[in-house]
Amino acid sequence: MEMYKITSDEIDVNQVITSVIRPEAGAINTFIGTVREFTGNKQTVSLQYEAYPSMAEKQLKRIGIEIREKWPNVQTSIVHRIGKLAISDMAVVIAVASPHRAESYEASRYAIERIKEIVPIWKKEYWTDGEEWIGDQLENTSYKNRVPKEEKE
């Protein structure tokens, strides 16, 4: 049974993986995003994730639907944690099950890229020398008037 969830609890990886296991599947790709300590020279102390939870869960489901349109035999679960996280804590767990391995990699990669585009979740980094809400302003100059559409191949 696919899961699309925003939670403030620690993510149970096994539960996410188990949710996509089926007899038709021979491959499960899991992507886990963890809190990294260093980005270049900047040292992260902790992270705060905030979400618009009800909309974020809808967007996660939408990613699952987009995936099934592209890879019909794939099952997807995505759980994203919010609140305060420490170094190496898991922020997001994606599990994708498919009959063959190629699609499991492709669909998993698609899921993480789409999360970074359309799911209303925001990260605030606390560094040793300050804090900042992350959001790639520079790469989104045309973002203002753009409704995210399903990606075309």
Add this chain to the structure above:
Amino acid sequence: MEMYKITSDEIDVNQVITSVIRPEAGAINTFIGTVREFTGNKQTVSLQYEAYPSMAEKQLKRIGIEIREKWPNVQTSIVHRIGKLAISDMAVVIAVASPHRAESYEASRYAIERIKEIVPIWKKEYWTDGEEWIGDQLENTSYKNRVPKEEKE
């Protein structure tokens, strides 16, 4: 601490994942190969995996070394189960941790492809109508005299 192991026990996914988590990593890709029930029309009842364990573990380590040569900041663990497995049981778990997500996907994919080329593990399928050792004879006509070399880009 990276793990390269052949085991006849059930694989503990969490343990494999935990073994590659580091403060420098922000991405962990996990690939799990499970026993698929149907391959085309053929229904699998169970599988038997056999290995040359001491050599197989050496080859798994070698894959880890190849990965670090290609993606220097990546940590890899691979555990392969042998013995009799049922539908949906996990046969192999690969975990790859890296600072950024792209390498984690690439290195994980590399690992599973190399396992299928150089690690002395054999699968016997038990179908509803027979049994057979799997091994892709057709695609390996030049296999006889070929020592597997490290892949070139």
Add this chain to the structure above:
Amino acid sequence: MITVLFFAKQQEQLGLDKLERAESQLAVAELKQKLIEDYPELSLDHTMTAINEEYADEDQMINDQDIVAFIPPVSGG
């Protein structure tokens, strides 16, 4: 009456996460314009808008009882 939600940086700029406003039948772009006038500390650059949890275009109409959310550049994952 509509509800307007703010998140992340914009929530901190305003010091609040929610506004109730006595408006309806106005386009997203018009609401943005009014908010920027009323709250000079608020920046809505690079910000998408959702109406009732679905992304909306700048010219989409906002109706009575709608929940409008401003979505600054997301950074999950």
Add this chain to the structure above:
Amino acid sequence: MITVLFFAKQQEQLGLDKLERAESQLAVAELKQKLIEDYPELSLDHTMTAINEEYADEDQMINDQDIVAFIPPVSGG
């Protein structure tokens, strides 16, 4: 004396997983030839050879005390 290991299909063809043979200083190809003559039920097509757990070429020499393993096409994963 050398030890020869068999796996999977070849182990079933022979009905044994291990042989001790009083040979040394012969090439992989020569050992294969002798085994095929001694065991007509054995096929070594598409089979790689390992000496002491490392893959070996057909012309590599096998020495006394070596462990030779025949590796039919692998199918792990």
